Every structure is written in structure tokens, then in C-alpha cells.
Amino acid sequence: MILITTAGKVGAETARLLAQRQEPVRVLVRDPAKATALAQAGAEVAEGDLEVPATIDAAMRGVSTMVLVSPAVPAQELNVVGSAVRAGVSHVVKITSKASADSPIARRRGQTEIENGLIASGLGYTLLRNNAYMQNFLMSAASIAKTSSFGSAARDGRVGMIDTRDVAAVAAEIAASPAPHAGKTYWPTGPEAISFSDAAVVLAKLLGRPITFQPLTVEEQTQAMIDIGLPESLAAMNAQAVALFAQGDSDYVTDDVPSLLGRPARTFEQFATDHAEVFSSRSRAARMHSHGHPAVKVTLTTQQKESS
Ligand SMILES: NC(=O)c1ccc[n+]([C@@H]2O[C@H](COP(=O)([O-])OP(=O)(O)OC[C@H]3O[C@@H](n4cnc5c(N)ncnc54)[C@H](OP(=O)(O)O)[C@@H]3O)[C@@H](O)[C@H]2O)c1
Known part of the structure; x- marks a missing residue:
């Protein structure tokens, strides 16, 4: 079992x-x-x-x-x-x-x-x-859906971000046959290190409208996370982690996912395509936002509250 x-x-x-x-x-x-x-x-x-x-x-x-x-x-x-x-x-x-x-x-x-x-x-x-999860972008979904813009203290830092579905695939593969992996440490990443501006370009192409990326200070990032419903201490810790991206802390890529799974890791474009609905201006998040509700509190689950 x-x-x-x-x-x-x-x-x-x-x-x-x-x-x-x-x-x-x-x-x-x-x-x-x-x-x-x-x-x-x-x-x-x-x-x-x-x-x-x-x-x-x-x-x-x-x-x-x-x-x-x-x-x-x-x-x-x-x-x-x-x-x-x-x-x-x-x-x-x-x-x-x-x-x-x-x-x-x-x-x-x-x-x-x-x-x-x-x-x-x-x-x-x-x-x-694992490197940072692509799914962290879901925290910005309501902002992207409603205002076609999002911000981050990652500024122009690049991140070898990974789709959590690939983290799960690696975990399942090892759990099914652990022996060859005993005592080993892997550093799973996505296939490329991209900046948040690069991510904005991918989202714009996918959604068919301009998407703007705004660099934030750590204080602004903390406040943005508080605004979407995170407790203050968690917001401050996440903002601190995101600010490290700006310093190149997560700017690395490994071939662990393809070597362990025998297929490439998912790209940010694949992630965004598979979640296009939540970034769309017709999404539930955008509609709740326009009715004066704190949109992300509606869409954000505990599963989406964390940065590396
Ligand atoms: N986010 C990143 O960029 C990143 C990058 C690298 C590594 N990581 C690591 O990934 C891990 C998080 O994985 P994840 O993203 O899959 O987590 P997640 O989506 O945030 O889910 C956390 C789960 O834990 C459950 N949970 C919380 N407290 C619990 C408790 N007391 N008893 C039972 N269940 C409980 C929650 O259930 P409920 O539905 O009941 O709340 C939820 O299902 C952390 O170790 C983190 O450091 C994250």
C-alpha cells in the first residue's frame, strides 16, 4: 500500500x-x-x-x-x-x-x-x-482575468518553474518502484527558466489580449498576497521567497523530469493552455471581481496559497 x-x-x-x-x-x-x-x-x-x-x-x-x-x-x-x-x-x-x-x-x-x-x-x-510551481500563477488568475495585468516581486528574475502534475508524476514513478531511487535527491524543474514577462507574453498569446506584467517591491508583493486572502505571516514569507527569484535564486533547470519519466517536462505554455479558463475575462473569478467580491478569495483554495 x-x-x-x-x-x-x-x-x-x-x-x-x-x-x-x-x-x-x-x-x-x-x-x-x-x-x-x-x-x-x-x-x-x-x-x-x-x-x-x-x-x-x-x-x-x-x-x-x-x-x-x-x-x-x-x-x-x-x-x-x-x-x-x-x-x-x-x-x-x-x-x-x-x-x-x-x-x-x-x-x-x-x-x-x-x-x-x-x-x-x-x-x-x-x-x-522541486523548483517553484507553475500553479503559483493561479494566485494571479483573478487579476489577469479582470485587469489583464499581474505583478510580482520576481521582477525580471527567471525561474525554472515546474507544473505540479509533473512533480506528481515523478513522485508516483518513484513510489511505484522505489529501490533504484533510495538515498537519492532530485531537483525537478520545468523545461526552461522563464521570467514573469515571458509568462505574460505566453498568456497574452493564449488569451488573445495584451497582458501586462508589473514588477512589485517586496512590500507591495506582501500586500498583494494579503489582499487575496493570505494570512499576514504567510504572505510575508511567500513574498520573501518570490523576491529571491529576482536575485536568480530559482534560475536553474535540470533534466530530472525527462530522465525519470522518459518524456519532456510540461512547458509554461502547456500549463497556461490547460488552465486558460481561469485566466479568461469570462471566468467566474472575473465575474465575481466585477460584482465587488474579493475575487481571489473565491477561487483561491489552500492548495494555491504557497510559493516555494
Ligand atoms: N508552491 C511552490 O512553488 C513549491 C515549490 C517547491 C516545493 N513546494 C512544496 O510543496 C509542498 C506543498 O505541496 P502542494 O502544493 O501539493 O500542497 P497544497 O496544494 O498547498 O495542499 C496542501 C494540502 O494539505 C492539506 N492539509 C493541510 N493541513 C493538513 C492537516 N493538518 N492534515 C491533513 N491535511 C492537511 C490540505 O487539505 P485541506 O483541503 O483540508 O486544507 C491540502 O489538501 C510543500 O512541502 C512545499 O514546500 C512548493
């Missing part, structure tokens, strides 16, 4: 792909009502909460391999690792980011703490240190 610890962007797609491959897969969710599509796709759904250790232990029964993905609160993920040790799990695929103990970004320091705890646990492991 393969356990996926949450059903967010990466977890849900990983579970779907494994079910499609006829692998036994279980996904831990807080609200099973949100996981009916996964259940229909063949995944077992275990109701639980990473804050409640007994529910983690219950979901861990009979598990041989786990994909550890969550908002990466160290105490929670380290509890999950402890539960996996007790249950005799043999391999953990850990979804992480550009983790380092001295990063200015608290989440990246937390990822290091989790990675170190996992390695020290003695479990077999593979680290997926």
Missing part, C-alpha cells in the same frame, strides 16, 4: 496516477467529501489530520511506501515519519523545496529539519527538491 499524506495539488494527482497504474494507494484527507473524485478513481480515502497522531497511525496500517507531502510544518511531518517507522514503512518520497538550514525563508529551514529527521529515521527515502 502506498500512502499519500495529503490531497493537495501534488498529493491528489500522485494518488490519481498511482490508482491509474492499478497500484494500491491510500490518501489521508481532513474532509473525505472533498476526495470523492479520488475515491472514484480507485484511491482509498482515510479520514485524518496531520495534527492528530492517532489518525496518522490508523492511515499508516499496511503501508510499505509513503509520499510525504503537506504544508511542511516540521512537527507534523516529523510525527508522520515517526509513525512510518513504527509501522515498518520501507520508503518515503519526500516532497520538498530548495531546503537549507541557513535560508532566509522559514519554510525552507523547516524543510531541512524534516529532511534531516527523515534521513536520521533510517527509513529508505528519496528527496524531491
Whole structure:
């Protein structure tokens, strides 16, 4: 049995792909009502909460391999690792980011703490240190839909951004046959490093109207994230991460996705095409915005609130 610890962007797609491959897969969710599509796709759904250790232990029964993905609160993920040790799990695929103990970004320091705890646990492991997700653009969908413009403190920094569907495909591939990947760290990225101006050009072509990109200061970026409904501390941390893009922090590309999957990683153009509806001026987000509602609060789920 393969356990996926949450059903967010990466977890849900990983579970779907494994079910499609006829692998036994279980996904831990807080609200099973949100996981009916996964259940229909063949995944077992275990109701639980990473804050409640007994529910983690219950979901861990009979598990041989786990994909550890969550908002990466160290105490929670380290509890999950402890539960996996007790249950005799043999391999953990850990979804992480550009983790380092001295990063200015608290989440990246937390990822290091989790990675170190996992390695020290003695479990077999593979680290997926992913570059920034293309799906972060969904946070700007309402702005693009309504005003044909978006801003970012990434300024003219380039990012080797990756589609979360490719992160999930890599996680599923490794979870299905972990042995060759034991003890390895991969750095999955998209196929190219692009700037946010490049992204605006792709969106303009796709949507058939000019899309403007505005460089923001870190303070403006923080405020923009607060405006779309993020708590202040998360907004400040995300803005800090985005500002690092401007300094070239995420300007790298690897061939990990094609080497692991035997096909190219999805391009930003593919991502944007597949999500064209949410960027469209006829989208629900744009209509809610024009009726005076805080549009992104309508479209933004917890699954869309994070930057690397
Ligand atoms: N965003 C980026 O650019 C980026 C880049 C590299 C790496 N990463 C890493 O990717 C990971 C996040 O993956 P993701 O984007 O797939 O996450 P996500 O879409 O934000 O989804 C998070 C999921 O966790 C669930 N969850 C939250 N707290 C929970 C709890 N206490 N118990 C059970 N479930 C809980 C949420 O469920 P509910 O529906 O119940 O809220 C949601 O389904 C993090 O480790 C992050 O550092 C992100």
C-alpha cells in the first residue's frame, strides 16, 4: 500500500496516477467529501489530520511506501515519519523545496529539519527538491482575468518553474518502484527558466489580449498576497521567497523530469493552455471581481496559497 499524506495539488494527482497504474494507494484527507473524485478513481480515502497522531497511525496500517507531502510544518511531518517507522514503512518520497538550514525563508529551514529527521529515521527515502510551481500563477488568475495585468516581486528574475502534475508524476514513478531511487535527491524543474514577462507574453498569446506584467517591491508583493486572502505571516514569507527569484535564486533547470519519466517536462505554455479558463475575462473569478467580491478569495483554495 502506498500512502499519500495529503490531497493537495501534488498529493491528489500522485494518488490519481498511482490508482491509474492499478497500484494500491491510500490518501489521508481532513474532509473525505472533498476526495470523492479520488475515491472514484480507485484511491482509498482515510479520514485524518496531520495534527492528530492517532489518525496518522490508523492511515499508516499496511503501508510499505509513503509520499510525504503537506504544508511542511516540521512537527507534523516529523510525527508522520515517526509513525512510518513504527509501522515498518520501507520508503518515503519526500516532497520538498530548495531546503537549507541557513535560508532566509522559514519554510525552507523547516524543510531541512524534516529532511534531516527523515534521513536520521533510517527509513529508505528519496528527496524531491522541486523548483517553484507553475500553479503559483493561479494566485494571479483573478487579476489577469479582470485587469489583464499581474505583478510580482520576481521582477525580471527567471525561474525554472515546474507544473505540479509533473512533480506528481515523478513522485508516483518513484513510489511505484522505489529501490533504484533510495538515498537519492532530485531537483525537478520545468523545461526552461522563464521570467514573469515571458509568462505574460505566453498568456497574452493564449488569451488573445495584451497582458501586462508589473514588477512589485517586496512590500507591495506582501500586500498583494494579503489582499487575496493570505494570512499576514504567510504572505510575508511567500513574498520573501518570490523576491529571491529576482536575485536568480530559482534560475536553474535540470533534466530530472525527462530522465525519470522518459518524456519532456510540461512547458509554461502547456500549463497556461490547460488552465486558460481561469485566466479568461469570462471566468467566474472575473465575474465575481466585477460584482465587488474579493475575487481571489473565491477561487483561491489552500492548495494555491504557497510559493516555494
Ligand atoms: N508552491 C511552490 O512553488 C513549491 C515549490 C517547491 C516545493 N513546494 C512544496 O510543496 C509542498 C506543498 O505541496 P502542494 O502544493 O501539493 O500542497 P497544497 O496544494 O498547498 O495542499 C496542501 C494540502 O494539505 C492539506 N492539509 C493541510 N493541513 C493538513 C492537516 N493538518 N492534515 C491533513 N491535511 C492537511 C490540505 O487539505 P485541506 O483541503 O483540508 O486544507 C491540502 O489538501 C510543500 O512541502 C512545499 O514546500 C512548493
